[in-house]
Amino acid sequence: MSMSDDDRPVRKVAHEIGCDLSLLSVDELAARIALLQAEIGRLEAERARKGESRSAADKLFR
Structure with a gap:
């Protein structure tokens, strides 16, 4: 049984x-x-x- 493209x-x-990368198409390269x-x-x-978390922690422990 063959598969259609949708299956x-x-x-x-x-x-x-x-x-x-040599085997990839232009569309595949764009997708990547x-x-x-x-x-x-x-x-x-x-x-x-x-x-931001580190900056807040540094301010707290100074």
Whole structure:
């Protein structure tokens, strides 16, 4: 029995640092760039949140 495109499982977009990019299409590269930009934003937000917590703790214990 063959699967139609709608029946196939959706492959989760993931990126491994240092992987071979030569086999990816322009659309796949754009998707990975968007994924990594979103992750950078998430990391920067967490860093800022932790920096604020640390600053508050430093002020409390001075």
